Amino acid sequence: MMTLANRLASLIILLLLSCSSPEKNLVTINGNTMGTTYTVKFFPKTNNPEEIEENYILIEKILKDINQQMSTYIPTSEISTFNQSESTDWFFISEDFYKVLERSFKYYDLSNGQYDITIMPLVNLWGFGPDIFESPPSETMIDSVKAFIGQDLIEVDKEKYEERF
Numbered sequence: 001m002m003t004l005a006n007r008l009a010s011l012i013i014l015l016l017l018s019c020s021s022p023e024k025n026l027v028t029i030n031g032n033t034m035g036t037t038y039t040v041k042f043f044p045k046t047n048n049p050e051e052i053e054e055n056y057i058l059i060e061k062i063l064k065d066i067n068q069q070m071s072t073y074i075p076t077s078e079i080s081t082f083n084q085s086e087s088t089d090w091f092f093i094s095e096d097f098y099k100v101l102e103r104s105f106k107y108y109d110l111s112n113g114q115y116d117i118t119i120m121p122l123v124n125l126w127g128f129g130p131d132i133f134e135s136p137p138s139e140t141m142i143d144s145v146k147a148f149i150g151q152d153l154i155e156v157d158k159e160k161y162e163e164r165f
Contacts (some may be wrong), residue, residue, distance in 0.1 A: 029056050033063040034071065069097050072120070083120070090157065101156060108151045120151040 025047065029040045040059055044051050069078040078097055085091060093101065107115040120129060123147050127133020137145075 027055075029059060031060065031063075034067060035073070038063070066096070069094055070100065090160065092160075098156075101154075105151070105156075113151070116149070116151045118151050118153065118157055119143045121149055 022128070025043075027044055028043055029042075029052075031038055038059075040055075044055070055113060067074060067077065071077045072083070074080060075084075078094060082091055082093070101117075104115070104117045108117075122127045122142070124131040125137045125141060125145050
């Protein structure tokens, strides 16, 4: 069965094949990812439909890779594996995950700790995550969760990371 994205790519290829002008045409590639949609527009180097298809495949691969690293909705993603770990042992992360983590520390510092990537347990407690919300949490529940969150609890060993990459 052909997916919507594959049908769109096929449609784009057919449209390009029907163009007889030697000028380059603006190409639009659309798709679904991460619970939303994306649109990429570009002028191809040539009017070769294979170039368009290659770009479509590359875009899809990049988005799939990002999802496999950063999606909290994919239980086997890198970030989900990290979040589910109960160990305090060092956890090796990919280069992209490292860059996102490093940037998050910048925003954590700039906001005096208001931007905090460890907040999900508190978000869940208030019913904004996947957990079922029955009633507002008690102060005791909030305090117990707050004891285990805080971006300042995450350590990054830059030397170990740099050795790997």
